[in-house]
Amino acid sequence: MRAAVMTGDRGLCVYAITRGREWDRVTFPEMHAGQSPALISQNGLGLVAAEVDLALFGGVNAESAEDGLLARLAREHDAVVRAVFDHEPVLPLRFGTIVTDTAAARRLLDSGHAQVSEWLDRVANHREWGVRVEHEDTDQRSNVPLTGISGADYLRMGRQSQMSWQKRASTVQSLHIELARHATSAANRARPRALLDATYLVPQANEDEFRAAAARLHEEVQRLGATVHATGPWPPYSFTRIELAVH
Incomplete structure (x- = not known):
């Protein structure tokens, strides 16, 4: 509004x-x-x-x-x-x-x-929950002096870093889909350094299952070197897209 x-x-x-x-x-x-x-x-x-x-x-x-x-x-x-x-x-x-x-x-x-x-x-009978996952800078090349390292090793480290990032992104996306299964609606916003910045409109009857899935997200993603921030429950700020004329 x-x-x-x-x-x-x-x-x-x-x-x-x-x-x-x-x-x-x-x-x-x-x-x-x-x-x-x-x-x-x-x-x-x-x-x-x-x-x-x-x-x-x-x-x-x-x-x-x-x-x-x-x-x-x-x-x-x-x-x-x-x-x-x-x-x-x-x-x-x-x-x-x-x-x-x-x-x-x-x-x-x-x-x-x-x-x-x-x-x-x-x-x-719904409440809003938020989940944000941010990746840490784990590029091994940024912490290694270039002297004494071969070009092949440097490229190998880059491939490993890229594979690690892709694995985190894939895991987060899979778990986002699982979280959304317990929600009536979900919204994922693109933000710098965030693998996930999503809100979920969750029926109160589904909150136990949603929170269990969020706990799995937390454990699995942390093992891959990312940080998880969960918030809620909130009023449905992200899910009330109404526009009324104010006079």
């Missing part, structure tokens, strides 16, 4: 869309951006929003410090999404998305009702 540019002093910061059947059980952290979030309901859907002072968001794009305002607001956004996610299926919205008022929030829900309902059904 794209963010709106507002000109007034106050607006509604929107965090997520949900159904809100168990809204009374949701407990939010202390809010820096504004009031505690409320649920704006419309035709069976709910928009999680809080009234905020728009001046807070005026200059955050230029700020990058981990303890700065931008970081604090982003962490707060994630905390709100997670609080709802603990009880309800949730579609996280882009950080900094603002609507003018409650009427605009309801229009937003009406405009994308069918699409949003379909996505909520899709992510219900």
Whole structure:
């Protein structure tokens, strides 16, 4: 969802869309951006929003410090999404998305009702997991002085290094396919030095099998000289590709 540019002093910061059947059980952290979030309901859907002072968001794009305002607001956004996610299926919205008022929030829900309902059904009882595998620089030639080594030996070491890299890549790809078997959807992003940087939308009923497969990935790939980083569970940030017009 794209963010709106507002000109007034106050607006509604929107965090997520949900159904809100168990809204009374949701407990939010202390809010820096504004009031505690409320649920704006419309035709069976709910928009999680809080009234905020728009001046807070005026200059955050230029700020990058981990303890700065931008970081604090982003962490707060994630905390709100997670609080709802603990009880309800949730579609996280882009950080900094603002609507003018409650009427605009309801229009937003009406405009994308069918699409949003379909996505909520899709992510219900699912959680997102991430797995990243990075290869270490194991090229033997980079650590060997060129004096005293023949050209044939140097080329042999290069072939061995290339074969080792290819074996790691093949093993990771096979295990990515196995991980994806336990997921409803998977996304693999290309990143420098990464053999795998993937996210998985996993049914909660499949999480034990998914985690066992991830443990095998960890053991097998580490033996081949790569490092594995697993994260989760997360709200389905990577699997809610919705675009709604914000007015």
